[in-house]
Amino acid sequence: MLHSRKKPHAIKDNKELLDPIYGSVDFGRVLPRYKIPLKEIPAATAYHVVHDELMLDGNSRQNLATFCTTWVEPEVQQLMTECVDKNMIDKDEYPQTAEIECRCVHILADLWNSPEAADTIGCSTTGSSEAAMLGGLALKWNWRKKRIDQGKSADKPNLITGPVQICWHKFCRYWDVELREIPMEGNRFLMNAEEVLKRCDENTIGVVSTLGVTFTGQYEPVKEVAEALDGLQKKTGLDIPIHVDGASGGFLAPFLSPELEWDFRLKRVKSINASGHKFGLAPLGVGWVVWRDKEDLPEELIFNVNYLGGNMPTFALNFSRPGGEVIAQYYNFLRLGKEGYYKIQKSCQDVAVYLSEEIAKMGPFEIIYNGKDGIPALCWKLKESKAQNFTLFDIADRLRTHGWLVPAYTMPANRQDLAVQRILVRRGFSRDLASLLMDDMRRCLEHFSKHPSAKSLTEKEAGGFKHS
Numbered sequence: 001m002l003h004s005r006k007k008p009h010a011i012k013d014n015k016e017l018l019d020p021i022y023g024s025v026d027f028g029r030v031l032p033r034y035k036i037p038l039k040e041i042p043a044a045t046a047y048h049v050v051h052d053e054l055m056l057d058g059n060s061r062q063n064l065a066t067f068c069t070t071w072v073e074p075e076v077q078q079l080m081t082e083c084v085d086k087n088m089i090d091k092d093e094y095p096q097t098a099e100i101e102c103r104c105v106h107i108l109a110d111l112w113n114s115p116e117a118a119d120t121i122g123c124s125t126t127g128s129s130e131a132a133m134l135g136g137l138a139l140k141w142n143w144r145k146k147r148i149d150q151g152k153s154a155d156k157p158n159l160i161t162g163p164v165q166i167c168w169h170k171f172c173r174y175w176d177v178e179l180r181e182i183p184m185e186g187n188r189f190l191m192n193a194e195e196v197l198k199r200c201d202e203n204t205i206g207v208v209s210t211l212g213v214t215f216t217g218q219y220e221p222v223k224e225v226a227e228a229l230d231g232l233q234k235k236t237g238l239d240i241p242i243h244v245d246g247a248s249g250g251f252l253a254p255f256l257s258p259e260l261e262w263d264f265r266l267k268r269v270k271s272i273n274a275s276g277h278k279f280g281l282a283p284l285g286v287g288w289v290v291w292r293d294k295e296d297l298p299e300e301l302i303f304n305v306n307y308l309g310g311n312m313p314t315f316a317l318n319f320s321r322p323g324g325e326v327i328a329q330y331y332n333f334l335r336l337g338k339e340g341y342y343k344i345q346k347s348c349q350d351v352a353v354y355l356s357e358e359i360a361k362m363g364p365f366e367i368i369y370n371g372k373d374g375i376p377a378l379c380w381k382l383k384e385s386k387a388q389n390f391t392l393f394d395i396a397d398r399l400r401t402h403g404w405l406v407p408a409y410t411m412p413a414n415r416q417d418l419a420v421q422r423i424l425v426r427r428g429f430s431r432d433l434a435s436l437l438m439d440d441m442r443r444c445l446e447h448f449s450k451h452p453s454a455k456s457l458t459e460k461e462a463g464g465f466k467h468s
């Protein structure tokens with residue numbers, strides 16, 4: 001029998017490849033969304049379908065809610081592409097990537113004034129959340145060892161924090177630790193020494209101070225808390241370590257406020273985490289945790305991968321993980337140096353201060369944090385003195401129609417009555433863009449002066465005025 005004269009499959013596909021983009025049959029139908037399709041489609045078609053769908057996510061550069069990197073140099077994009085096959089866990093297969101991770105740890109230890117930067121222990125993570133889990137676990141293990149050595153019970157660990165990022169709530173729930181979170185009171189939005197001391201006891205595994213509190217952007221007073229804990233130790237013998245959540249501040253304070261003592265200069269600070277993908281300026285997917293001393297990271301938590309002979313511990317929640325972000329972090333260190341980081345962070349800070357001044361001038365707002373002594377961010381509330389034709393939530397909604405994401409939210413305990421609005425200034429949010437945002441914000445106010453929002457009217461009718 002003769003061979004079938006039907007065209008082989010490949011030729012049919014080839015013809016489809018000639019179809020113009022947006023002209024082929026696949027663009028004339030809705031593709032399956034919740035089931036894997038039976039048949040394949042050309043790569044270019046699939047690419048454009050997915051690419052176009054992502055358009056609906058909006059423009060990340062206008063997202064002033066996020067702390068995370070939304071602009072990188074083309075060289076970083078290139079390195080990320082080159083590193084698409086690098087697995088961070090495979091230190092045997094990719095020893096140079098492992099070496100670069102190791103260098104970053106030492107660079108950070110040095111930047112954070114570790115007395116023995118060349119001999120510190122630490123690792124990269126997927127972000128500050130994982131880094132916080134690892135830092136918290138080390139605190140818990142160390143505390144437990146001490147308790148068992150003393151013949152005491154070790155079943156009621158607690159952790160003291162100020163108003164913290166959700167990752168510490170997660171840490172406490174996942175690892176069965178009581179969270180003693182210091183609530184906000186009145187105009188105090190941070191922890192202070194007095195509030196920390198009130199909560200310390202023999203079951204306290206540590207105190208977490210945040211350098212760049214999520215809700216306002218302010219730095220918690222690490223030194224004041226450390227000194228208070230020194231005093232507590234003298235009086236009672238309780239030796240309570242500090243972990244600093246420097247998710248943002250860890251990459252800012254060394255450049256913008258080098259004189260501020262928050263890091264390993266304070267003996268009581270045993271570990272620090274930071275997000276490489278926030279002010280570390282690396283692309284999404286990298287965080288860091290560094291311990292002051294090898295002894296501060298309990299050996300039982302380390303899974304030693306000895307095929308490299310180095311001292312990089314395998315201490316992570318995940319196994320396989322991409323390596324590109326770590327490489328990009330190293331590139332940034334090399335490319336920018338202290339000089340470059342300073343210039344970038346300072347220009348962000350200047351924009352934050354400029355925005356605070358502009359927003360204060362508009363009239364209805366009172367600045368809570370102006371970007372000067374913490375992270376390049378600002379946050380404000382409505383003045384309490386008079387009723388307005390809008391709420392901060394209305395402003396947020398209205399700005400969204402211009403593409404800007406400027407979140408309004410209520411504070412956590414005990415200031416849930418207080419609504420604020422916040423802007424994070426990141427690399428790429430230039431003074432020019434900032435002035436365009438201010439134009440849009442003034443247009444919002446004009447709009448509400450002519451068309452009061454429904455919510456503000458209900459509040460007026462109710463006779464009271466609540467900022468919510």
Ligand SMILES: *Cc1c(COP(=O)(O)O)cnc(C)c1O
Pocket residue numbers: 067126127128129130165167210211212213214245246247248275287
């Ligand atoms: C962002 C942030 C975190 C969480 O960090 P990820 O890198 O997003 O996991 C933890 N703590 C603080 C203070 C943060 O700002």
